[in-house]
Amino acid sequence: MVLVVASLDFGTTYSxxxxxxxxxxxxxPTQIKSKHWNADQFMSNKAPTCVLINSDGKTVDAFGYEAEDKYAKLAQKNEHKDWYYFKHFKMKLFESEGLRTNDMLEDATGKPLSALTVFSSAIKYLHDDLFKTLQNGTGGSIFTEDIHWVLTVPAIWSDIAKKFMRRAALEAGIETGQLTIALEPEVASIFCRHSKMTRTATSSSVDISTFPPGTRYLVCDAGGGTVDITVHEITPDMRLKEIAKASGGAWGGTQVNLQFERLIDTIAGCSVINALKEEFMDDYCDLMATFELKKREFKDSSDVLFRYPSSMRKMVKKLTDASLEDQIERSIYKGKISRNRDKLCINYDVMISLFKTTIHNIIEHISTLICNHAERQIGHIVMVGGFSESPLLQRRVKEAFRGQHIIIPSEAGLAILKGAVIFGHNKQSIVSRIARFTYGNDCFTDFDESIHPISRLYIRKDNKKRCAGFFSKLVEVGQSIPVDYAAGSKKYYPIDDNTGYMAKICATKEKAPKFADDPGCFRVGKFYVDCEDREGNIGGAMISMYFGGTEIEVKASLLSTGEETSATFDLPD
Structure with a gap:
């Protein structure tokens, strides 16, 4: 029996x-407890997604603010190079469409370590920290089997990426049967539906919890790494139906940080950022932490003044044989950026330019989605995720969509974390989703000389001609897929004298692929279907695809007896 539902929001920037x-x-449902993390001079609802691993490459020494602080102190004494320090590593799962079991990640100094080790170490820290809190709060009366865990992932992630996170969670000690993978914009939407929100100054007076059936609204989950956008409709039974497949891109807050690094290199006239990483890692960490705070509170009405490390000035002199002041005067930012002792003053127009591309991409994408649903107007935009707390992003979205109600909960950065808990208690909140890919089975079909290349010809033992590698479609991209029953089913039979067949599930963004190895097709997983029943008879089996748990589940049932088996897909090496 589940006594507790616990959620882990494992973000690119904060967790x-x-x-x-x-x-x-x-x-x-809204009485949800979350951890308050200790920073130097304040309390935070989340901690930086930073993990510090000992030189053995296995043992986690610190996480979050503690990891940042300890690594900076190690770097200050030049004792950091044997340690493994990882930050913003979650983006690798988006950039590569998912990591494999044997993939490696490079830490802050370029040392490789197993990606599975890095992810599972971070998840294990969060898992152990939460479990310890529960133990302390209940006098040790809570056990691991009493907890159901919910791990959040972006909806735009690939199936392989989701599988990798499940594998990492298993390595961290969370059993498969006790874990649900939840989609971030989906659970944020669920949270907002349950919560009477205290709105920010830029929010409209509309409350999502009071929306009647038939209302459509757009959810923009702007995080540190990615921006996830989808459209939901409230059903007559007050559940949610996805009407536009999740989409988005790498337009999160970390892109603004990258623009800031490029700005510093530009005014310095050299690669001073890399130089700081190599020789003054502690100062680089301090510089970026300072910028992160300025970024989160920046509006667009005043210049920004912040402290920079003295080592940066020394490195510029060493690399260019010129002072930082001279380099600024020679740069394209002359008159817009100035130095005053240990501080840089950045003109607000320059600061705005750091956000420009990221905000433009978000607004353009939202505009496209709203235009695509012009027949049923989307009148509400709900903004969640840590980057949604940016005053500049809030203002730009409000200016761009004056005809819509912009809803920003006061806990925009916690909507996913708390919504995941609600979803874990009640997974029936969602009625249907939209397929992001076309899914099918790599199989044989009757050979047709007019359309099938001779290279795919397979002649069975009974001399019947078959075409190999045929993409047998089960689900089409853009299709509404139910959560309570199969989204697609087809019958398949063994070939020749075989007693079963290998179901090889593939996917593509194309609507009508011909073959399983067409460009853009990729393997989701495979499993063997034994077609021999208990009486020794060999027949066919029905392959069915389910999407109820946010992850793909494939089931095979024998046509003769109805006996059923579920697929378990292993990650590719």
Whole structure:
């Protein structure tokens, strides 16, 4: 029996955990406890997604603010090079369409370590920290089997990326049966539906929790790494139906940080950022931490003044044989950026330019989605995720969509974390989703000389001609897929004298692929289907695809007896 639902929001920039007891949820779904992390001079609802691993490449020494602080102190004494320090590594799962079991990641100094080790170490820290809190709060009366865990992922991630996170969670000690993978914009939407929100100054007076059936609204989940956007409709039974497949891109807050690094290199006239990483890692960390704070509070009405490390000035002199002041005067930012002792003053127009591309991409994408649904107007935009707390992003979205109600909960950065807890208690909140890919089975079909190349010809033992590598479609991209029953089913039979066949599930963004190895097709997983029933008879089996749990589940049932087996897909090496 599940006594507690616990969520882990493992973000690109910040991470955290939350939980609620089953009896508390039944009384009030919004009574959710989350951790307050200790920073130097303040408390935070989340901690930086930074993990510091000992030189053995296995043992986690620190996470979050503690990892940042300890690594900076090690770097200050030049003792950091044997340690492994990882930050912003979650983006690798988006950039590469998913990591494989044997893939490696490079730490802050370029040392390789198993990606599975890095991810599982971070998840394990969050898992252990939450479990310890529960143990302390209940006098040790909570056990691992009493907890159901929910791990959040972007909806635009690939199936391989989701599988990798499940594997990493298993390595961290979370059993498969006790884990749900939840989609971030989906659970944020669920949270907003349950919560009477205290709005920010830029929010409209509309409350999503009071929306009637038939209302459509857009959810923009702007995080540190990616921006996830989808459209939901409220059903007659007050559940949610996805009507536009999740889409988005790498337009999160970290892109602004990258623009800032390029700005510093530009005014310095050299690669001073890399030089700081190599020789003064502690100063680089301090510089970026300072910028992160300025970025989060920046509006667009005043210049920004912030402290920079003295080592940066020394490195510029060493690399260019010129002072930082001279380099600024020679740069394209002359008159817009100035130095005053240990501080840089950046003109607000320059600061705005750091956000420009990222905000433009977000607004353009939202505009496209709204235009695509012009027949049923989307009148509401809900902004969640840590980057949604940016005053500049809020203002730009509000200016761009004056005809829509812009809703920004006061806990925009916690909507995913807390919504995941609610989803873990009640997975029936979602009625249907939209397929992001076309899925099918790599199989044989009757050979047709007019359309099938001779290279695919296979002649069976009974001399019948078959075409190999045929893409047998089960689900089409853009199709509405139910969560309560199969989204697509087809019958398949063994070939020759075989007693079964290998179901090889593939996917593509194309609507009508011909073959399983067409350009753009990729393998999702495979499993063997034994077509021999208990009486020794060999027949066919029905392959069915389900999407109810946010991850793909494939089932095969024998046509003769109805006996059923579920697929378990392993990650490719």
């Amino acid at each position: 955290g955990w939350a939980y609620s007891f089953t009896h508390e949820f039944q009384q009030d």
